[in-house]
Amino acid sequence: MDMLRIGLLGVTGTLLAVQFKSGKSEYGIYISIVLSLVIFFSILGRLEIMLDVMREIGRYIRMDQAYIGTLIKMLGITYISEFASGICKDAGYQTIASQVEIFGKLAVMVLSMPILMTLLNTIREFLT
Numbered sequence: 001m002d003m004l005r006i007g008l009l010g011v012t013g014t015l016l017a018v019q020f021k022s023g024k025s026e027y028g029i030y031i032s033i034v035l036s037l038v039i040f041f042s043i044l045g046r047l048e049i050m051l052d053v054m055r056e057i058g059r060y061i062r063m064d065q066a067y068i069g070t071l072i073k074m075l076g077i078t079y080i081s082e083f084a085s086g087i088c089k090d091a092g093y094q095t096i097a098s099q100v101e102i103f104g105k106l107a108v109m110v111l112s113m114p115i116l117m118t119l120l121n122t123i124r125e126f127l128t
Contacts, residue, residue: 006039032090077107
């Protein structure tokens with residue numbers, strides 16, 4: 001039911017923003033930003049459920065909690081960079097949107113380096 005509400009909100013907001021696009025285009029951008037923030041905050045409510053499931057998985061496989069924290073940070077970086085990029089694209093600034101996406105990808109890559117090094121060390125231990 002929540003997905004239906006969010007979908008209807010998105011379509012309604014898009015149609016409203018299109019109406020303002022011909023006259024006052026900045027209003028369309030403002031509507032887009034407000035709708036994006038409403039959807040973002042509705043997702044935050046669901047995030048607690050996902051965090052609980054990830055903690056439960058961590059208990060089953062006895063994984064270091066730092067890895068779960070890193071995965072959650074990666075998810076946050078990805079979502080925020082896509083969110084910001086989408087707003088930049090809606091405003092007509094594709095170049096800035098591309099730079100935000102690239103920065104998000106690089107941030108995830110940098111954050112994943114310790115996990116990659118641990119994985120490579122584990123593989124090396126198995127081979128020796």
